[in-house]
Amino acid sequence: MTEEIIIAGFGGQGVLSMGKIMAYAGVLQDMEVSWMPSYGPEMRGGTANVIVILSTERISSPIIRRFDTGIILNQQSLDKFEGSIKPGGVLVYDGNGISRHPVRNDISIYRIDATEEAARLNSPKTFNMIILGGFLEIKPVLSVENVVNGLKKSLPERHHRLIPENAKALQRGGEMMREVLRIREQDK
Template identity: 70%
Template sequence: MTEEIIVAGFGGQGVLSMGKILAYSGIMQGQEVSWMPSYGPEMRGGTANVTVILSDTRISSPIVQEYDTVIALNQQSLDKFEPRVKKGGTLIYDPNGISTPPSRTDISIYKIAAADEAAKMNNSKTFNMIVLGGLLKVKPIVELGNVEKGLTKSLPERHHKLIPLNMDAVKRGMEIVEKVR
Protein backbone atom coordinates (compact mmCIF):
# COMPACT_ATOMS: atom_id res chain seq x y z
CA MET A 1 0.00 0.00 0.00
CA THR A 2 1.26 3.46 -0.92
CA GLU A 3 -0.82 6.59 -0.34
CA GLU A 4 0.30 9.95 -1.75
CA ILE A 5 -1.52 12.83 -0.07
CA ILE A 6 -1.39 16.60 -0.25
CA VAL A 7 -3.04 18.87 2.30
CA ALA A 8 -3.36 22.47 1.13
CA GLY A 9 -4.85 25.63 2.61
CA PHE A 10 -4.01 28.92 4.27
CA GLY A 11 -1.15 29.28 6.70
CA GLY A 12 -2.54 29.12 10.23
CA GLN A 13 -5.06 26.34 9.46
CA GLY A 14 -2.74 23.68 10.84
CA VAL A 15 -1.95 22.22 7.43
CA LEU A 16 1.70 21.50 8.21
CA SER A 17 0.87 20.19 11.69
CA MET A 18 -1.74 17.86 10.29
CA GLY A 19 0.79 16.49 7.80
CA LYS A 20 3.37 16.07 10.55
CA ILE A 21 0.93 14.20 12.79
CA LEU A 22 -0.11 11.98 9.88
CA ALA A 23 3.54 11.26 9.10
CA TYR A 24 4.35 10.41 12.73
CA SER A 25 1.24 8.19 12.84
CA GLY A 26 2.58 6.29 9.83
CA ILE A 27 5.95 5.89 11.52
CA MET A 28 4.22 4.54 14.64
CA GLN A 29 2.48 2.03 12.35
CA GLY A 30 5.81 0.88 10.92
CA GLN A 31 5.33 2.48 7.51
CA GLU A 32 7.87 4.24 5.32
CA VAL A 33 7.07 7.97 5.38
CA SER A 34 7.87 11.14 3.47
CA TRP A 35 6.80 14.56 4.79
CA MET A 36 7.50 17.58 2.59
CA PRO A 37 6.10 20.98 3.63
CA SER A 38 5.78 24.00 1.36
CA TYR A 39 4.76 27.49 2.40
CA GLY A 40 5.24 31.05 1.31
CA PRO A 41 7.22 33.63 3.27
CA GLU A 42 4.01 35.26 4.48
CA MET A 43 3.07 32.18 6.63
CA ARG A 44 -0.25 33.03 8.35
CA GLY A 45 -2.77 33.94 5.70
CA GLY A 46 -0.52 32.81 2.86
CA THR A 47 -0.78 29.44 1.18
CA ALA A 48 0.70 26.34 2.71
CA ASN A 49 0.70 22.71 1.69
CA VAL A 50 2.32 19.50 2.76
CA THR A 51 2.86 16.29 0.85
CA VAL A 52 2.77 13.11 2.91
CA ILE A 53 3.52 9.70 1.47
CA LEU A 54 2.82 6.59 3.52
CA SER A 55 3.99 3.27 2.15
CA ASP A 56 4.65 -0.33 3.10
CA THR A 57 7.69 -0.23 0.82
CA ARG A 58 10.58 2.16 0.30
CA ILE A 59 9.59 5.58 -1.10
CA SER A 60 11.66 6.40 -4.15
CA SER A 61 10.92 10.15 -4.29
CA PRO A 62 9.00 12.69 -2.21
CA ILE A 63 8.19 14.65 -5.39
CA VAL A 64 4.67 13.87 -6.63
CA GLN A 65 2.84 15.26 -9.67
CA GLU A 66 -0.51 13.54 -9.07
CA TYR A 67 -1.99 12.49 -5.74
CA ASP A 68 -4.14 9.63 -4.49
CA THR A 69 -5.78 12.07 -2.08
CA VAL A 70 -6.06 15.86 -2.10
CA ILE A 71 -7.36 17.77 0.91
CA ALA A 72 -8.23 21.36 -0.10
CA LEU A 73 -9.07 23.81 2.66
CA ASN A 74 -9.58 26.96 0.58
CA GLN A 75 -10.64 27.90 -2.95
CA GLN A 76 -7.11 28.65 -4.13
CA SER A 77 -5.95 25.17 -3.07
CA LEU A 78 -9.00 23.51 -4.61
CA ASP A 79 -8.40 25.28 -7.92
CA LYS A 80 -4.73 24.32 -7.94
CA PHE A 81 -4.90 20.71 -6.77
CA GLU A 82 -8.26 19.33 -7.98
CA PRO A 83 -6.74 18.65 -11.45
CA ARG A 84 -3.87 16.78 -9.77
CA VAL A 85 -5.99 14.06 -8.14
CA LYS A 86 -5.30 10.74 -9.86
CA LYS A 87 -8.24 9.32 -11.80
CA GLY A 88 -10.18 7.24 -9.28
CA GLY A 89 -8.57 9.18 -6.43
CA THR A 90 -10.13 11.13 -3.58
CA LEU A 91 -10.73 14.83 -2.95
CA ILE A 92 -11.77 16.10 0.48
CA TYR A 93 -12.66 19.75 1.01
CA ASP A 94 -14.06 22.09 3.64
CA PRO A 95 -16.96 24.03 2.07
CA ASN A 96 -16.22 27.08 4.26
CA GLY A 97 -14.83 29.72 1.89
CA ILE A 98 -15.35 27.60 -1.23
CA SER A 99 -17.29 29.52 -3.89
CA THR A 100 -16.85 26.99 -6.71
CA PRO A 101 -17.12 23.39 -5.48
CA PRO A 102 -15.17 20.57 -7.13
CA SER A 103 -16.58 19.40 -10.45
CA ARG A 104 -14.67 16.28 -11.51
CA THR A 105 -16.69 13.14 -12.04
CA ASP A 106 -13.82 10.65 -12.24
CA ILE A 107 -12.83 10.92 -8.56
CA SER A 108 -14.53 10.44 -5.19
CA ILE A 109 -15.41 13.75 -3.54
CA TYR A 110 -16.12 14.31 0.14
CA LYS A 111 -16.84 17.45 2.12
CA ILE A 112 -16.19 18.07 5.76
CA ALA A 113 -17.48 21.18 7.50
CA ALA A 114 -14.47 21.28 9.82
CA ALA A 115 -14.43 25.06 10.32
CA ASP A 116 -18.06 25.03 11.46
CA GLU A 117 -17.49 22.01 13.69
CA ALA A 118 -14.38 23.56 15.28
CA ALA A 119 -16.49 26.65 16.09
CA LYS A 120 -19.13 24.39 17.70
CA MET A 121 -16.35 22.79 19.76
CA ASN A 122 -15.30 26.32 20.83
CA ASN A 123 -11.75 25.65 19.72
CA SER A 124 -10.58 26.73 16.28
CA LYS A 125 -7.31 24.85 16.82
CA THR A 126 -9.16 21.54 16.47
CA PHE A 127 -9.90 22.32 12.80
CA ASN A 128 -7.01 20.31 11.38
CA MET A 129 -7.73 17.30 13.61
CA ILE A 130 -11.36 17.29 12.46
CA VAL A 131 -10.11 17.22 8.87
CA LEU A 132 -7.69 14.40 9.75
CA GLY A 133 -10.61 12.43 11.17
CA GLY A 134 -12.52 12.90 7.93
CA LEU A 135 -9.54 11.60 5.97
CA LEU A 136 -9.19 8.55 8.20
CA LYS A 137 -12.88 7.70 7.87
CA VAL A 138 -12.64 7.85 4.07
CA LYS A 139 -9.19 6.24 3.91
CA PRO A 140 -8.24 4.33 7.07
CA ILE A 141 -4.52 4.48 6.30
CA VAL A 142 -3.42 4.69 9.94
CA GLU A 143 -5.07 3.35 13.09
CA LEU A 144 -6.46 5.72 15.73
CA GLY A 145 -4.07 4.35 18.35
CA ASN A 146 -1.18 5.34 16.12
CA VAL A 147 -2.66 8.83 15.62
CA GLU A 148 -2.59 9.25 19.40
CA LYS A 149 1.04 8.06 19.45
CA GLY A 150 1.78 10.44 16.54
CA LEU A 151 0.28 13.34 18.51
CA THR A 152 2.45 12.40 21.50
CA LYS A 153 5.56 12.44 19.30
CA SER A 154 4.77 15.64 17.41
CA LEU A 155 3.38 17.86 20.18
CA PRO A 156 5.70 19.42 22.75
CA GLU A 157 5.24 17.76 26.16
CA ARG A 158 3.65 20.92 27.59
CA HIS A 159 0.75 20.39 25.12
CA HIS A 160 0.19 16.70 25.85
CA LYS A 161 -2.82 17.66 28.00
CA LEU A 162 -4.53 18.61 24.70
CA ILE A 163 -4.23 15.10 23.21
CA PRO A 164 -7.69 13.97 24.45
CA LEU A 165 -9.28 17.08 22.88
CA ASN A 166 -7.45 16.41 19.63
CA MET A 167 -8.53 12.76 19.61
CA ASP A 168 -12.14 13.86 20.22
CA ALA A 169 -11.79 16.17 17.21
CA VAL A 170 -10.46 13.30 15.06
CA LYS A 171 -13.42 11.14 16.08
CA ARG A 172 -15.84 13.99 15.37
CA GLY A 173 -14.35 14.44 11.90
CA MET A 174 -14.94 10.75 11.25
CA GLU A 175 -18.62 11.31 12.09
CA ILE A 176 -19.28 14.41 9.97
CA VAL A 177 -17.46 13.74 6.69
CA GLU A 178 -19.99 13.45 3.84
CA LYS A 179 -19.72 11.83 0.43
CA VAL A 180 -20.60 14.28 -2.36
CA ARG A 181 -19.94 11.93 -5.27
Protein backbone atom coordinates in the same frame (compact mmCIF):
# COMPACT_ATOMS: atom_id res chain seq x y z
CA MET B 1 0.46 0.01 -0.19
CA THR B 2 1.44 3.55 -1.06
CA GLU B 3 -0.73 6.58 -0.32
CA GLU B 4 0.36 9.90 -1.81
CA ILE B 5 -1.37 12.83 -0.14
CA ILE B 6 -1.38 16.60 -0.62
CA ILE B 7 -2.63 18.75 2.24
CA ALA B 8 -3.13 22.42 1.38
CA GLY B 9 -4.63 25.53 2.90
CA PHE B 10 -3.73 28.87 4.47
CA GLY B 11 -0.58 29.21 6.58
CA GLY B 12 -1.63 28.86 10.20
CA GLN B 13 -4.48 26.42 9.54
CA GLY B 14 -2.40 23.53 10.77
CA VAL B 15 -1.58 22.15 7.33
CA LEU B 16 2.03 21.28 8.13
CA SER B 17 1.15 19.91 11.57
CA MET B 18 -1.60 17.70 10.17
CA GLY B 19 0.97 16.23 7.81
CA LYS B 20 3.49 15.84 10.61
CA ILE B 21 0.99 13.98 12.78
CA MET B 22 0.23 11.63 9.88
CA ALA B 23 3.93 11.05 9.29
CA TYR B 24 4.50 10.21 12.96
CA ALA B 25 1.50 7.88 12.91
CA GLY B 26 2.94 6.20 9.81
CA VAL B 27 6.25 5.63 11.60
CA LEU B 28 4.33 4.07 14.54
CA GLN B 29 2.63 1.80 12.01
CA ASP B 30 6.05 0.71 10.75
CA MET B 31 5.59 2.40 7.37
CA GLU B 32 8.04 4.36 5.28
CA VAL B 33 7.08 8.03 5.35
CA SER B 34 8.09 11.31 3.79
CA TRP B 35 6.88 14.81 4.65
CA MET B 36 7.83 17.49 2.13
CA PRO B 37 6.61 20.99 3.03
CA SER B 38 6.39 24.06 0.88
CA TYR B 39 8.84 26.35 2.64
CA GLY B 40 8.96 29.07 0.05
CA PRO B 41 7.42 32.50 -0.12
CA GLU B 42 3.94 31.02 0.23
CA MET B 43 4.77 29.99 3.79
CA ARG B 44 5.35 33.60 4.62
CA GLY B 45 1.70 34.57 4.83
CA GLY B 46 -0.09 32.88 1.96
CA THR B 47 -0.96 29.30 1.18
CA ALA B 48 0.87 26.36 2.73
CA ASN B 49 1.03 22.80 1.52
CA VAL B 50 2.75 19.57 2.37
CA ILE B 51 3.15 16.29 0.52
CA VAL B 52 2.88 13.25 2.78
CA ILE B 53 3.70 9.80 1.43
CA LEU B 54 2.91 6.71 3.48
CA SER B 55 4.14 3.42 2.08
CA THR B 56 4.97 -0.15 2.92
CA GLU B 57 7.84 0.13 0.41
CA ARG B 58 10.88 2.37 0.05
CA ILE B 59 9.67 5.78 -1.12
CA SER B 60 11.17 6.93 -4.39
CA SER B 61 10.40 10.58 -5.07
CA PRO B 62 9.17 12.64 -2.10
CA ILE B 63 8.21 15.34 -4.60
CA ILE B 64 5.31 14.47 -6.87
CA ARG B 65 2.58 16.36 -8.69
CA ARG B 66 -0.16 13.67 -8.86
CA PHE B 67 -1.85 12.51 -5.70
CA ASP B 68 -4.09 9.70 -4.46
CA THR B 69 -5.69 12.07 -1.99
CA GLY B 70 -6.12 15.80 -1.60
CA ILE B 71 -7.06 17.29 1.77
CA ILE B 72 -7.98 20.85 0.90
CA LEU B 73 -8.71 23.65 3.32
CA ASN B 74 -9.23 26.79 1.22
CA GLN B 75 -10.36 28.04 -2.17
CA GLN B 76 -6.92 28.80 -3.62
CA SER B 77 -5.72 25.32 -2.79
CA LEU B 78 -8.85 23.75 -4.24
CA ASP B 79 -8.34 25.68 -7.47
CA LYS B 80 -4.67 24.67 -7.54
CA PHE B 81 -4.90 20.98 -6.64
CA GLU B 82 -8.27 19.66 -7.80
CA GLY B 83 -6.70 18.79 -11.15
CA SER B 84 -3.71 17.05 -9.52
CA ILE B 85 -5.68 14.19 -8.01
CA LYS B 86 -5.32 10.90 -9.86
CA PRO B 87 -8.49 9.54 -11.49
CA GLY B 88 -10.20 7.34 -8.91
CA GLY B 89 -8.59 9.35 -6.10
CA VAL B 90 -10.15 11.12 -3.14
CA LEU B 91 -10.71 14.81 -2.43
CA VAL B 92 -11.75 15.84 1.08
CA TYR B 93 -12.42 19.53 1.59
CA ASP B 94 -13.75 21.93 4.16
CA GLY B 95 -16.78 23.82 2.85
CA ASN B 96 -15.87 26.96 4.81
CA GLY B 97 -15.28 29.92 2.51
CA ILE B 98 -15.65 27.85 -0.66
CA SER B 99 -17.65 29.44 -3.45
CA ARG B 100 -16.34 27.41 -6.41
CA HIS B 101 -16.87 23.78 -5.43
CA PRO B 102 -14.99 20.88 -7.00
CA VAL B 103 -16.48 19.60 -10.24
CA ARG B 104 -14.53 16.51 -11.28
CA ASN B 105 -16.57 13.35 -11.70
CA ASP B 106 -13.68 10.87 -11.99
CA ILE B 107 -12.68 11.23 -8.33
CA SER B 108 -14.58 10.78 -5.04
CA ILE B 109 -15.32 14.13 -3.44
CA TYR B 110 -16.28 14.57 0.21
CA ARG B 111 -17.14 17.81 1.93
CA ILE B 112 -16.86 18.15 5.68
CA ASP B 113 -17.74 21.43 7.36
CA ALA B 114 -14.98 21.11 9.89
CA THR B 115 -14.35 24.80 10.61
CA GLU B 116 -18.01 25.24 11.46
CA GLU B 117 -18.11 22.11 13.60
CA ALA B 118 -14.92 23.02 15.46
CA ALA B 119 -16.39 26.44 16.24
CA ARG B 120 -19.57 24.76 17.49
CA LEU B 121 -17.46 22.54 19.75
CA ASN B 122 -15.72 25.68 21.01
CA SER B 123 -12.40 24.28 19.83
CA PRO B 124 -11.67 26.10 16.55
CA LYS B 125 -8.03 25.00 16.31
CA THR B 126 -8.95 21.31 16.15
CA PHE B 127 -10.72 21.67 12.81
CA ASN B 128 -7.78 20.04 11.03
CA MET B 129 -8.24 16.93 13.19
CA ILE B 130 -11.93 16.84 12.22
CA ILE B 131 -10.91 16.79 8.57
CA LEU B 132 -8.28 14.14 9.24
CA GLY B 133 -10.81 12.00 11.13
CA GLY B 134 -13.11 12.31 8.13
CA PHE B 135 -10.38 11.28 5.71
CA LEU B 136 -9.43 8.25 7.79
CA GLU B 137 -13.05 7.10 7.73
CA ILE B 138 -12.80 6.92 3.92
CA LYS B 139 -9.24 5.61 3.72
CA PRO B 140 -8.16 3.96 6.95
CA VAL B 141 -4.46 4.03 6.01
CA LEU B 142 -3.65 4.98 9.60
CA SER B 143 -5.41 3.84 12.77
CA VAL B 144 -6.97 6.58 14.90
CA GLU B 145 -5.04 5.20 17.84
CA ASN B 146 -1.74 5.71 16.04
CA VAL B 147 -2.78 9.22 15.01
CA VAL B 148 -3.40 10.08 18.67
CA ASN B 149 0.01 8.63 19.53
CA GLY B 150 1.42 10.61 16.59
CA LEU B 151 -0.04 13.74 18.20
CA LYS B 152 1.87 12.98 21.38
CA LYS B 153 5.09 12.65 19.37
CA SER B 154 4.61 15.76 17.30
CA LEU B 155 3.31 18.16 19.97
CA PRO B 156 5.76 19.62 22.46
CA GLU B 157 5.21 18.41 26.04
CA ARG B 158 3.68 21.72 27.11
CA HIS B 159 0.79 21.23 24.69
CA HIS B 160 -0.03 17.67 25.70
CA ARG B 161 -3.08 18.82 27.62
CA LEU B 162 -4.65 19.57 24.21
CA ILE B 163 -4.50 15.92 23.13
CA PRO B 164 -7.92 14.80 24.49
CA GLU B 165 -9.56 17.71 22.66
CA ASN B 166 -7.82 16.74 19.41
CA ALA B 167 -8.67 13.06 19.87
CA LYS B 168 -12.31 14.04 20.28
CA ALA B 169 -12.13 16.10 17.07
CA LEU B 170 -10.73 13.07 15.20
CA GLN B 171 -13.66 10.96 16.43
CA ARG B 172 -16.11 13.70 15.50
CA GLY B 173 -14.66 13.87 11.97
CA GLY B 174 -15.19 10.14 11.61
CA GLU B 175 -18.81 10.48 12.75
CA MET B 176 -19.46 13.34 10.36
CA MET B 177 -18.05 11.37 7.45
CA ARG B 178 -20.20 8.36 8.33
CA GLU B 179 -23.17 10.71 8.23
CA VAL B 180 -22.11 12.04 4.80
CA LEU B 181 -21.81 8.46 3.54
CA ARG B 182 -25.17 7.46 5.04
CA ILE B 183 -26.98 10.35 3.31
CA ARG B 184 -25.24 9.51 0.05
CA GLU B 185 -26.36 5.90 0.36
CA GLN B 186 -29.95 7.04 0.99
CA ASP B 187 -29.91 9.26 -2.09
CA LYS B 188 -28.95 6.36 -4.35
